[in-house]
Amino acid sequence: MNIQTSILTEKYRPIKLDDLIGNKDIKIKFKEYLDKGEIPNLLLFGSAGTGKTSLSSIIVNNIDCNFLYINASDENSIDIMREKIKTFAMTRSFNKWKIVILDECDKISSAASSAFKIILEEYYKVCRFILITNHISKIDDSIKSRTVQYELKLSNYEDVKNRIIFILNNEKIKYNDKEVELLIKSSQGDLRQLINKIQKHTINNELKISKDILLEDNIKKVIVSLIKKGDNESLNKIRKLIDSSYNFDYISGYKYLYDNLELIGDANSIGDLLLVVAEYMYRDSFCLIKQINFMACCAELIKKK
Structure with missing residues (x-):
């Protein structure tokens, strides 16, 4: 069956306990x-x-x-x-x-x-x-x-990678390890999202990572560096960066902040910074404008670092 006409998330939905990973x-x-x-x-x-x-x-x-x-x-x-x-x-x-x-x-x-x-x-x-x-x-x-x-918890990196490699090989999709690694990191362990991204970024049975994913990954790195810098222009630059992204993934953004807390603050402030990220990530599930919530998180991180 052609990958463009089949829904991979349904095709590879687990049908028995052994099919579930993690x-x-x-x-x-x-x-x-x-x-x-x-x-x-x-x-x-x-x-x-x-x-x-x-x-x-x-x-x-x-x-x-x-x-x-x-x-x-x-x-x-x-x-x-x-x-x-x-x-x-x-x-x-x-x-x-x-x-x-x-x-x-x-x-x-x-x-x-x-x-x-x-x-x-x-x-x-x-x-x-x-x-x-x-x-x-x-x-x-x-x-x-x-x-x-x-x-139910997110599966570890190796389990997710093995499952994705199985799907890619089974669908006869050409890929390279760097692209697979980038996709896994961008999906933050969400296997359903990851399989959907494979379908989205597969063209003529070849996995091709779009500039949007690469751009968002770079945006998150710059956001961390701006929070660390924490000067008068940092928040405005962060806002403009997010505005420049077509569809910024805020949950992925919070996870990236969590993964890089040691780059933002020192050993004495890590605990306070973690509580900030956790609180705003929780608020994301019911806030009206997610960008404002994320910007408020960045502002508080700058204040507490």
């Missing part, structure tokens, strides 16, 4: 669940691209169940809880279990959240729930207490 201990535990043919109510959380949705698909495809998938970013009202989820949970089934996958569960409304707690308890004997979120801090404590929580 998270070894979690895979061992979930093998026990699958062998038993039963799961508790689960809350899967972690960064984007760590395999949360893929793991939930593996579960429902390997357990005797009917399942319902809901994305709470689109369906998050109390009516969805009462009319769709509750109706599914209470309906008779010829399968042993019914499972509801509630993706982006941090998006459900407060009213829906209250109704959901009741459903979790009332139908536990016949229906189990898999909740998925990138933002565990946004989940109500009363819902957390009714689930078994698992954090």
Whole structure:
């Protein structure tokens, strides 16, 4: 199949536990669940691209169940809880279990959240729930207490590289190691994003890194040097650099700042600088204008370095 007409993220989506990379201990535990043919109510959380949705698909495809998938970013009202989820949970089934996958569960409304707690308890004997979120801090404590929580973490560099090399070779895509390394670093361990970038930057079955990726990598290096310099013009220069980037990846920017804190401050200030980056990276998930949030982070780093 031609790479231009196939969706690589779907073609290489894991279909069994062994296909998932990283998270070894979690895979061992979930093998026990699958062998038993039963799961508790689960809350899967972690960064984007760590395999949360893929793991939930593996579960429902390997357990005797009917399942319902809901994305709470689109369906998050109390009516969805009462009319769709509750109706599914209470309906008779010829399968042993019914499972509801509630993706982006941090998006459900407060009213829906209250109704959901009741459903979790009332139908536990016949229906189990898999909740998925990138933002565990946004989940109500009363819902957390009714689930078994698992954090899926980004895979290490070598595991990601091996998977990407496998995909490139399997698709017969020409590449060089330097380009692969650059792509992996630009994706910050997000395997789904990385596979999408391979599809984007493959032309006539050859991986060709665009100037945008190279430019953004250079921009982040200059931003760190400007924060270190910290003079009156530094913030204005950082703003202009970001404006010059077509689509600056702010999460990648925060990660780059974290990776290079020792270039910004000294041993005595690293702890304070780390807290600054962590706070603004957290705010990024719900702020209105991401550029202003990132600029505020840079300003505070200059102040505290």
